[in-house]
Amino acid sequence: MEDIPRNRREWGALEAALVDRDPLQAEIEMSPTSAQVREALHVSFTIRFGRDLAPGTAILTMIPRTWKLDLNGAFPEISKFFAVWDGGYSNGRQCLVRVDTSAENEQARCELIPAGFEFLVFAELTKGLQTGEPVRIHLSHPDGPRVRAPQTVQFHPFVTAVRIGGEEEFQRLSTTPGVKTIGGAVGSLRVTTQAVMGPDEASNVKVVPIDRYGLNRASDYAGEIELLEVGSPNPGVSVGIGCDEDNTRVEVSLTTPEPFRYIQARDLARDLVGRSNPIGTPDTFGGYRVYFGDLHAHCRPCDGFGSMQEAYDHAYEISELDFASISHQQNSSNFPFSQKHWKEYLEINERFNEKDAFATLPICENYSSYGHRHSLFGSLNDACQFPVGPRHWGDPYDPSNHPDRLWATLADLDALTFPHHMKFIHGTDFSIAPNEMEPVMEVCSRWGISEYGGEHSAQYALSQGRRMGLIGGTDNHLGQPGSGTHGYNEGRGWTAVLAKSLHREAIYDAIRRRRCYATTGAKILIFFSLGENLMGEEAHGWTGDRDFRIVAAGTAPIEKVEVVRNGDVVFEQRPDAYIVDTSFCDQATLSDLIRPAAFETLDQFCYYYLRITQQDRNQAWSSPIWVS
Template sequence: MTLLAQRPDRYLRAPRFFSEEGRAALYAIAWEGAHERIVRFEIDARGEVVGETAITGPLPHVRGWAADAPVPSETAEWELVAVHGGSRVTVEHLEGRSRIVLERGGRRELVLDTPAMVASPAAVEAQGGTWIAFHHDLREDSCERDVAKWIALRFVDEDFRVFEPAAAMPDRDRDLEGVEQSFEFPALVAGEDGAIAIFGRGSHNFWRQDLSAQGFGPRVPLSDGEWGSRGRRVTALAIPGGVLVARRDRKGIVVDRGPLPAGGAPALVPAEVHVARELPPPSWDRSRDPARARGLRTFFGDIQQHSAHSDGVGSAEEAYLRARDRYGDDFVALTDHESFLGKRTGPGEWEYLKDVADRFESPGRFATLIAYEWTGKMYPGPGHKCVYFKERERPIVSRDDVPVGRDLVERIKALGGIASPHHIGWTGCDEEGHDPVGQPVWEICSCHGCYEHADHPLGQRGELTHQLVDVMLKKGHRFGFTAASDSHGLLYHHGECRKRDPYRTGLTAVLAPSLDRAAVFDAIRERRCYATSGAKIRLDFTGDGVSMGAELENDGAPVRFRAHAIGEGELERIELVGPGGVLARGEVRGDEGIVEATLAAPYVYARVVQRDGEMAWSSPIFSLPRAAAE
């Protein structure tokens, strides 16, 4: 085994093998200070590096690869296209559907059409046709979409008939609940006798699984399985008598040698091309929106989640496809760690992630935020903060360069962005770094629980009860409320989460006149937003006619508050909360509730509880002395 170690002055990513005149060449993208370049490593038959060459000069950034050559690509082509020999496989994403198309010999045919998320194709030509691998989220037992993804195989023969392995995949388990879940990002190698080796990535390990005439062998781990930020893909190359395998692991790119797959060509059965019926995403009656009375509209989205670009699962595209097509959300933000557990996000990867966000931005239909997670040290350090931008052309401000929370908030504010702390009872709220302008909102609910107050009925990860929302509001800090899943794509978030589906453990709602990136960002920055525990509870809250999140310069005079909520299900209660706890309760009828009260308090927010335990919390309205407001 060879380790191409990461160094402070050089970070390597995205390895790809190519055969060049009978010799193995491994290409990688190298981030070196202010620039990136492509480098080539010559690899011998033992998997040892015997030479290194810079293929390009310094470039501002390298987004990724072309599909069929070790050259930079300005698009996301290599994530959606696989090429081997004369076969070209493309994944196409339509709204609510995915298609796989094979082009070969001047002919273009459909291989799969399904109302599911399909991603990351791989292809290898073998005797009699082309093997295609991909991962998807459609359960084999119910044909329903689920959280975990798994690799599937198709074989397209010379007549373009589509087959799949006759043998069942023995280790496939979409219901795993530990740290290691899913099996995705396939790579394929064909043996000399027709057997196939499948390489892929789980949530925190890389795997190999062979398929031969005897069926599937067991999945064999290639890494240590420890939590960390790894690369997305294994790259593999057949050489005489073996297979060279490379992957970016936690400490660098690992190159190894393994045996060729053997045992004969697998048995096949015909495969369906059109799989499962289409189901519309969930929706709600938008005519029943309390914010409409004030000329606003309510939009819901998950503004913190992770992909395989850090320590989660799935491609960047999947975050947007899942939010839009499966959950029917209005907006989303992908917030991968920019520097965490062996992972650093360089300029090329950052450009690529912004490209994907821009591709899914569709004003009036679906909005995306430019975002990432700044991962500071746990309490008494500054903890973790998500960073959000309205404008695309903004750089990452890294924790490696700016390790202090207050400095981070100041830098982001100067760039026109905002920051937001999260899971504050676990890693801390960074009280010293708080700024109500540069850090206008705090995430209060996610897969880690709810941090409104100690002993919360939704539970909470961590024991930092002195860092929670109620404590900090009583100290006079001003911030609005958001919620998000913080999902890494793991069922029950590997035992830390109260729900099987981690993506439905927190949502942010914004009150905005329209749906686009700028409108969503402005609503969050102005605290015209609220948090829910994952349900799309509609909630409007005003004080003397001004919206939630406002600061009233009233010297503490009484304020007329009104909250109006409509739940996804029957409501249990609606109430106003201040420093002394519950200040007023309203009337609830079915799924609707209203509370009105005149109160004098430094802050007041509305809280809604459904009979099923789902909750919503408006951003507070603050009453300030005039001198403080000025």
């Protein structure tokens, strides 16, 4: 007989196995069926099974960690706790979990099982039930405090598994109980458009009313918005937005001759004003366009929330990203990922890959005691050939699970890797010899910034002579690519690439060539070059002074512009302006700056990169330029 899972790993294994089993027919009555994000409410659902239930039937329901106790801010240290109802009122600090049946109004035996960040509600029926008789599961009983809905707009499932008394295996229900959340009250207007466009192109502006929590479309907004180019004498364009309409896109012709332009949206009736990202021209960026994306986000079924459909919709419609990758932790023991899961993932990934509109890149995460890495694939065909899952890779933290093994597996594929959250959680081991398949590293995410500070930092890797560019990723586990993760750490990270077109191949090539930079989640435009050499490139055979060009356009006033050389700040400017166009000439003798590399396979080096800090604390880092 299949055991009751007692931890996160066992529950993950069971949840994966349920997918391939025939479902148990059941009707679900959910109360409520929908809620506003962060709404306080009592949640319960009734199951009516399509067959008799024998005594000893076991029911398991998972309460996700995104549901929290609502105490209006009191006792935050216990805000995730639930308690089994025992016939009396609780201490008021825990939601009451209870399972009732129709068998003589008897309450089923109930237990709460901590499973990592989640709780499992385990109920066992002491008496049998006939077909159609109800089982009611209270996740927050009215006799106790209410539970607070998550802050993300999604369908939030309470995955339920049932093992009929006397039978061997658990089955999933034919219908999954859950609550659909909608956005909160409007708090701001998010205005986005192409980051770089030609002089004859019209700006395709998107306006999204965002709720006061900052990461969802507001559910209560309907109004008239005026769009106008900042600094232009021309009148604006008016557009109406309704509550239930798709995000509004409007073409706006830009008329000012400035190298960077902005568009403002305002609803004077509600005192709402939004400013777009800066808009540049290809001439400023060496003939390239700039595209923004998130290469590090998660959803269900691998240690995340929301579906891939919801995640990609959020990336495109709310975060307004140009490209994104939803990643699965392919060798995690918490969820036994398989080739079947990988195939299904790749099929969904392809459906959202639309040339010139939105690009998706196949990716998966690899756990290792030498640091966590992502494998990014240049094509669907290459991704399909990659073996995934604990069955192939074994214990992710076994010493044999070395990066060299990963690189050898990828050797015949068009693929690259990058380490992430390098200073946090199994810090990246940079004593391992570099590999040309690893051209970039993730310098910022929700875990924090890994730019400097110790042997797991980006500057440490660069000090060894590694030629690695800088990218960012959120590591969002809530199915919201491009967004911070609410109460689980507000940090963010995005990757910006300089590419000719919004195609998967062009995005991948820019990352492989290190023609990219990182931001903390703002569409900051930066350009950093030395002569004909762009960020991410090597300037060989250089003699004499080094005259760098620095261009930046912020989403807020830029507080500080810095050039870092071999780990030290050698140029600083405090412009207090949205736009910066300046230069830095390094007249120091180059031979005095050249350093030996830590590995025989690497050349000697001197590196430079650009760091931008805005007044709102958002930052951006260019990939380095190496001079020799």
